[in-house]
Amino acid sequence: MAKIIVVTSGKGGVGKTTTSASISTGLAKRGLRTVVIDFDVGLRNLDLIMNCERRVVYDFVNVIQGEATLNQALIRDKRVENLYILPASQTRDKEALTKEGVEKVLNQLAEQFDYIICDSPAGIEHGALMALYFADEAVVVTNPEVSSVRDSDRILGILQSKSRRSELGLDPVKEHLLLTRYNPERVERGEMLSIEDVNDILSIPLLGCIPESMAVLNASNSGVPVILDEESTAGQAYDDAVARLLGEERELRFLDLQKKGIFKRMFGG
Amino acid sequence: MSFFDYFRNKKGPNTASIAKERLQIIVAHERNTRGQPDYLPQLQQELLDVIRKYVAIQDDQVQVQLDKNDSCSVLELNVTLPDKV
Ligand SMILES: Nc1ncnc2c1ncn2[C@@H]1O[C@H](COP(=O)(O)OP(=O)(O)O)[C@@H](O)[C@H]1O
Ligand SMILES: [Mg+2]
Numbered sequence: 168m169a170k171i172i173v174v175t176s177g178k179g180g181v182g183k184t185t186t187s188a189s190i191s192t193g194l195a196k197r198g199l200r201t202v203v204i205d206f207d208v209g210l211r212n213l214d215l216i217m218n219c220e221r222r223v224v225y226d227f228v229n230v231i232q233g234e235a236t237l238n239q240a241l242i243r244d245k246r247v248e249n250l251y252i253l254p255a256s257q258t259r260d261k262e263a264l265t266k267e268g269v270e271k272v273l274n275q276l277a278e279q280f281d282y283i284i285c286d287s288p289a290g291i292e293h294g295a296l297m298a299l300y301f302a303d304e305a306v307v308v309t310n311p312e313v314s315s316v317r318d319s320d321r322i323l324g325i326l327q328s329k330s331r332r333s334e335l336g337l338d339p340v341k342e343h344l345l346l347t348r349y350n351p352e353r354v355e356r357g358e359m360l361s362i363e364d365v366n367d368i369l370s371i372p373l374l375g376c377i378p379e380s381m382a383v384l385n386a387s388n389s390g391v392p393v394i395l396d397e398e399s400t401a402g403q404a405y406d407d408a409v410a411r412l413l414g415e416e417r418e419l420r421f422l423d424l425q426k427k428g429i430f431k432r433m434f435g436g
Numbered sequence: 437m438s439f440f441d442y443f444r445n446k447k448g449p450n451t452a453s454i455a456k457e458r459l460q461i462i463v464a465h466e467r468n469t470r471g472q473p474d475y476l477p478q479l480q481q482e483l484l485d486v487i488r489k490y491v492a493i494q495d496d497q498v499q500v501q502l503d504k505n506d507s508c509s510v511l512e513l514n515v516t517l518p519d520k521v
Contacts, residue, residue, distance in 0.1 A: 313455050320463045324470045357450035364456045368463055 169277035172284050172412075173302040175326075177318030179289030181310045182347040185383055186405070187286035188216045189394035190306065193409030195250035196394075199281040202241065205255035206298035207288040208264055214254045217244065218390025228256035231268030237275050246395070251280075264297045273301050291325060300331050304341040306374060306412075310348045311360040316368055319344075323371065343374035345408060350379045351423040362422070375408030377401050378421045472502055483513070491517055 174187045184207075191203035204227060205213035214220040219242045225235035230253075237253075244250035253276075256263065276283050287298035299305060305326050309319040326340045327333055333340070346365060353359035362376055382399030386392065394409070396402040400421045407417040469476070480500045487493055499514040 313459055316459055317462060317466075320466065324467070328471055354452070357452045360452050360455055360459075364452065368456070368459050 169280050170282050171302050172304045173287055173299040174306045174308060175287040175299050175322050176308040177291060177322040178315045181308050181315050183308050184212050184216055184286055186308050186345060187284050188392040189405040190409055191284045192247055192392040193394045193406055194282050195247045200249045201282040202251040202253060202276055202280045203284040204253040205286050206294055207255050208261045208294055211255040211257045213286050216387050217252050219252055223254045226254045226256040228263045230272055261294050269297050299326060302330060302340050306343045306345050308345050308347055311365055316365055319369060342371040344369055344371045345374045347377040348379045349376050355423060374411055375404055376419055377404045476500055
């Protein structure tokens with residue numbers, strides 16, 4: 168049975184698309200059949216980050232409306248085997264993502280894939296609700312900053328009350344916190360919320376902490392998910408996050424040395 | 437104050453701890469109002485207006501809360517009156 172994972176946040180520009188690209192690439196690299204869906208109708212972006220923008224012919228909405236088959240719309244990644252991208256529509260209105268339509272496509276994908284990653288648009292409107300509705304797990308991408316943390320808490324509330332799992336009374340959506348754009352120096356100076364701070368407020372299990380890194384911009388410039396930049400701290404931190412998603416235990420890295428003891432305790436590692 | 441805050445304080449103002457405090461307050465408040473019907477804030481305001489016709493009270497002296505059970509919902513209304521009415 169395929170696992171559906173939404174990458175969500177409430178707030179825009181926190182790193183959802185960056186995260187969707189890297190997590191899906193990381194899963195596929197491990198041999199898991201993975202598809203990543205861009206739910207950002209109107210603002211297609213994942214294709215650029217995944218370097219397939221010039222190969223988009225049909226999109227998610229075309230498939231929902233029966234204008235193309237799923238296999239016509241899916242784009243196979245050229246670097247990593249087992250990885251496919253379903254791009255967002257650029258022009259249609261957002262209501263084109265109907266619950267029935269999304270469900271139909273997800274059911275079809277579930278027959279061919281192990282993991283379905285849903286890259287959510289920002290906000291708490293229709294597109295974001297559709298992206299999270301069918302999720303089994305949620306990666307809540309959060310920056311160590313007041314508005315991002317508050318929005319993440321709202322999204323957690325929505326996952327707990329408006330998702331399919333909550334409406335049907337099934338096991339709740341499994342929640343993961345992914346802290347991104349973390350700057351240990353600024354945390355040290357008391358200018359930025361620390362991992363413990365964010366953890367104290369949101370109190371959901373930590374999937375990982377991605378440092379603020381120049382490599383992310385370089386990666387998106389060239390259309391390479393940053394996880395493939397194995398030299399970079401951000402790439403390695405994403406690889407750790409993927410490993411944890413699959414149940415492996417990995418110690419947190421790229422935070423300053425002083426705090427190491429505490430994180431060991433947090434992970435029991 | 438945690439061990440690390442001590443180190444932080446040595447170097448300029450600690451805006452992160454202000455951020456944390458503010459977040460804790462607002463997030464707790466928003467969790468409490470989560471899932472409530474949209475009309476509750478207005479209901480609370482109108483109740484305040486009615487009560488103020490008779491007694492001078494502050495905004496926070498009227499609390500409205502909706503509790504849902506399996507069979508019914510209970511609207512709980514708490515009005516704190518000043519000592520001398
Ligand atoms: N760890 C990071 N370090 C530096 N820049 C980052 C990091 N994560 C994301 N960014 C940058 O932040 C911006 C927004 O990222 P994106 O993934 O598009 O966010 P979202 O999908 O949530 O809107 C992009 O310019 C991206 O390069
Ligand atoms: Mg995005």
